[in-house]
Amino acid sequence: MKCVVCKSSDIQMKMVEEEVRSGRDIVLIPIEVLVCQNCGERYYDRKTMRKFEEIKIRLKEHDLEVEEVGKVLRVHAA
Ligand SMILES: [Zn+2]
Secondary structure: OOOOOOOOOOEEEEEEEEEEEEOOEEEEEEEEEEEEOOOOOEEOOHHHHHHHHHHHHHHHOOOOOOOOOOOOOOOOOO
16 A cells, blocks of 8 residues: 555554544544554544544534543634
8 A cells, every 4th residue: 555645655553643523622532543654644444434433423422431631722813
């Protein structure tokens, strides 16, 4: 497999934190995905996408234990 962005073939499974929006919150999901070691592009397979959808649904139903790790901030119009 080659990276579609930089053509590097150095792509490995890595533990990353993926950001998912849930209402006005942003939730970090630790998940293992394929990452290009050269440019950082992430590749998701169907299983991973399904997992995200499942987590989004469970977040909506407050069926997942989460902890607050920071705040979501916004600047006023620049
Ligand atoms: Zn790349």
